[in-house]
Amino acid sequence: MITNWKSRLLFLIFSWLWVLPVFIFISTGSVTGVGWVVVTFLGLLWAGGVYFQVRSAWRWARRFGSRTVFSAWVMRVAWPHLADRAGLVDGDDNGPELDTVEATHGGWTAVLRTFNHDRELSGLKSHRGYLGRTLGVKELKVRDLGTSIALRAYFDDPLASKLRWPAVPKGSCARDEDGRNVDWPRFHTLVAGATGSGKGSAIWGIIGPEVRSGKPIKLYGCDPKMSEFAGKVESVFESVAFDSDPIAEMLKTVRDLMKERRGQGRDFVQSAENPLIILAIDELPSLYGGMDSKKAKASANNLDEILRQGRSLGVMVVSATQEVTKEIVSARNSYGWRIALRLERAEEVTMLLGQGAVEEGARPHEIAPATPSNGYETAGIGWVRSDSAGLVRVRFPYTSDDDLEQLAAFRPVS
Ligand SMILES: Nc1ncnc2c1ncn2[C@@H]1O[C@H](COP(=O)(O)OP(=O)(O)OP(=O)(O)O)[C@@H](O)[C@H]1O
Numbered sequence: 450m451i452t453n454w455k456s457r458l459l460f461l462i463f464s465w466l467w468v469l470p471v472f473i474f475i476s477t478g479s480v481t482g483v484g485w486v487v488v489t490f491l492g493l494l495w496a497g498g499v500y501f502q503v504r505s506a507w508r509w510a511r512r513f514g515s516r517t518v519f520s521a522w523v524m525r526v527a528w529p530h531l532a533d534r535a536g537l538v539d540g541d542d543n544g545p546e547l548d549t550v551e552a553t554h555g556g557w558t559a560v561l562r563t564f565n566h567d568r569e570l571s572g573l574k575s576h577r578g579y580l581g582r583t584l585g586v587k588e589l590k591v592r593d594l595g596t597s598i599a600l601r602a603y604f605d606d607p608l609a610s611k612l613r614w615p616a617v618p619k620g621s622c623a624r625d626e627d628g629r630n631v632d633w634p635r636f637h638t639l640v641a642g643a644t645g646s647g648k649g650s651a652i653w654g655i656i657g658p659e660v661r662s663g664k665p666i667k668l669y670g671c672d673p674k675m676s677e678f679a680g681k682v683e684s685v686f687e688s689v690a691f692d693s694d695p696i697a698e699m700l701k702t703v704r705d706l707m708k709e710r711r712g713q714g715r716d717f718v719q720s721a722e723n724p725l726i727i728l729a730i731d732e733l734p735s736l737y738g739g740m741d742s743k744k745a746k747a748s749a750n751n752l753d754e755i756l757r758q759g760r761s762l763g764v765m766v767v768s769a770t771q772e773v774t775k776e777i778v779s780a781r782n783s784y785g786w787r788i789a790l791r792l793e794r795a796e797e798v799t800m801l802l803g804q805g806a807v808e809e810g811a812r813p814h815e816i817a818p819a820t821p822s823n824g825y826e827t828a829g830i831g832w833v834r835s836d837s838a839g840l841v842r843v844r845f846p847y848t849s850d851d852d853l854e855q856l857a858a859f860r861p862v863s
């Protein structure tokens with residue numbers, strides 16, 4: 450298998466070039482005796498080469514679609530010209546050289562060897578629109594691999610269609626653009642997103658697989674707006690608190706449960722005696738609404754304590770918020786995992802995902818609003834840091850009322 454694109458191109462050219470003189474020989478009748486043997490031998494060789502090329506193109510086309518194969522081929526053949534047109538090649542003819550092109554999930558990935566890494570990286574980033582249009586792809590992403598650069602092409606938005614629960618295996622909570630499953634790292638989690646961005650999907654995307662795993666788990670829910678955890682799904686929880694007094698009580702209960710676990714060692718082992726405890730909070734900014742200042746302070750202290758000590762004791766908090774303010778994310782460092790669904794402003798992205806996240810490619814502030822008229826097409830889409838692939842764009846599965854009802858049937862072992 451020839452992987453280098455230059456060798457492939459040379460192979461392609463030479464496997465065809467000799468056909469013309471042979472054709473001339475045959476048509477002018479100047480082939481005799483030994484000549485026929487040579488022509489037959491070369492003909493068989495040529496037919497074999499063509500057969501293998503067609504077979505591999507056919508296989509790739511069947512696996513990835515003819516559009517992918519064609520576009521990857523154009524990339525392979527036209528790259529030097531494209532790089533030149535995009536101003537990536539300097540006066541001495543040095544520029545990013547194509548190393549490999551591979552068809553991948555929903556498009557292709559090309560790896561470029563760089564000559565002047567930083568200059569070529571910024572050039573590719575600013576010309577990715579032009580390159581993408583020329584290659585006929587919807588989106589071209591530039592990924593810095595340190596000493597080389599990867600170009601990832603997508604024909605369609607791989608996250609455009611709704612994801613159903615069964616599509617995401619147990620243990621995972623979302624799917625990224627490259628079709629990889631994203632696991633919940635079992636950290637305290639903050640889900641942030643404007644109204645209708647699908648915070649419910651993210652919460653249930655995390656909690657659902659934990660409940661369905663059948664492993665010992667206890668769920669507590671705070672829902673000051675009485676929306677996400679109200680109704681049939683209430684039966685999945687040990688209890689759900691909607692009003693200020695029960696909410697204050699619940700924060701204390703969970704904090705006490707956590708305190709009982711102290712001194713059990715550094716690593717939490719999920720068992721019937723020590724179930725995983727998840728405290729789910731919808732609409733975090735309204736959590737202390739209706740409490741007098743003394744109660745609000747005590748409750749905030751309880752939550753703070755859970756956030757500071759809970760993780761290693763198997764007591765996890767999953768909070769959802771529409772607002773991303775300094776106060777909300779002041780406990781940001783305690784929320785080891787942050788999910789940015791659609792947000793209004795780039796500053797919110799930075800506040801949530803950290804300095805440099807926008808430059809790294811996080812675009813939650815550019816997600817179009819999900820509305821009933823567009824069928825909530827962007828709900829559940831956002832950015833997270835995955836332990837294997839860094840900052841990634843993901844989609845959380847859609848959790849319908851039926852799914853929630855099914856979930857309630859998995860009454861956790863307690
Ligand atoms: N992952 C998803 N895929 C497709 N559609 C979804 C997804 N998640 C939610 N939706 C749709 O979007 C609507 C809004 O979702 P959800 O209630 O979770 O938003 P929210 O962020 O909690 O909004 P609010 O802050 O107003 O409560 C849902 O009613 C549902 O129809």
Ligand SMILES: [Mg+2]
Binds near residue numbers: 648676731
């Ligand atoms: Mg909601």
